[in-house]
Amino acid sequence: MYLDTKRRTKNSKLFTHFYKKSSIYIICVAVLFIAVGFLTTVSPAYRVSSNTITDWTGDLDSSLFLYLMGMENKAFRDALPEDEPSPEVSNMLFEMATNIRPSDTRSLLGQELPGFLTFQNEIIVAGEGTDYTNLPVESSPPLEEVLRDRDAVIDENEGEDLEQQEGESQQDTGERDVVFIYNTHNRESFLPHLPDADSPDDAQHGEVNIGKVSQRFADALEANGIGTEVDQTDIMSVLKEQGMAYHESYQASRNVVQEAFTSSEDIQYSFDLHRDAIARDKTTKEINGKNYARVMFVVGAEYADHDKNLELANKLHQMIQEEYPGLSRGVIKKKGSGSNGVYNQDLSPNAMLIEFGGVDNTLEELYRSADAVAEVFSDHYWDAEKVNTN
16 A cells, blocks of 8 residues: 555656656747747848848858758759869868858958958959958947047039030930939048048048039030939938938938838939048059049948849949049959948849049049049949830
């Protein structure tokens, strides 16, 4: 009797223990399924993202994923070239654990040496003198310094007069504005026009800034018959009003670009104009006895279909090289830490970011470049229109 009671008590305890553990397992599995369901159905804007995981998977060879899926489904192996060697799992695990690629020294030094993260960007087309030591730098000065009042000196007659194309053959977009120009870092200015500033971070002004180059660019496009809208929103003031930081500038300007594309079906191209912070000798080119502020095309690499934006940037670079050799510094792709990686270019395959000159260039030099780029782009635009018409 005693033994039976003891045995029943023991079995009861085992059953209770098993029941509790089973309940915990079932609850954990249920929570897991609910979490997975939530993450896969929630709107993309509210999904949890991780830059670390993005960097891990972004740096891995895409053939690795095909190989792993091919282990379960042989159909995926057909997508791999016949001579493609099997990926080394040990290298993959090492890369994911350390974020260091044995074949790329930059992945190690970029985390240890200040400024070396620039080398994770990719030069697609190198213009004259362009290498990894003189790529555009995304500085993040304190917002209060950007908004600080400074004296500026400017000659209102600076720059050559625009030549208006005339004749019966002059093409025109009519009342349609097909180009939209804006400035994310709208207060970027130029040291020759700021007598009290001597540092690139101090080259900021509320009126004498990259916005004047945007207006000149627009005027030059209009002179070539291309209707253009220029947005002069003070993005820096928007940041202050909304309690945002300088590195959130592209988030603030995104609203401006989205509104432009939404409000007008005519807009086909957008240009975000910036100025670089590197020295004058890298941003100036003498052509036919006149100094020009050099330009560089920047394409983000952290959004789908950026190859289309890259194709347009490459095309414009080549056309500039033909007409104004040395004016373009080239085309680069930017991604990863220290860069935005998107630059609002995901909103249109014809969205461009162009660095015009640097902190040491004058408005006269910048206006010449704006005229030159507008001339080249106009040729591209009208050639494309002929193709579309035919």
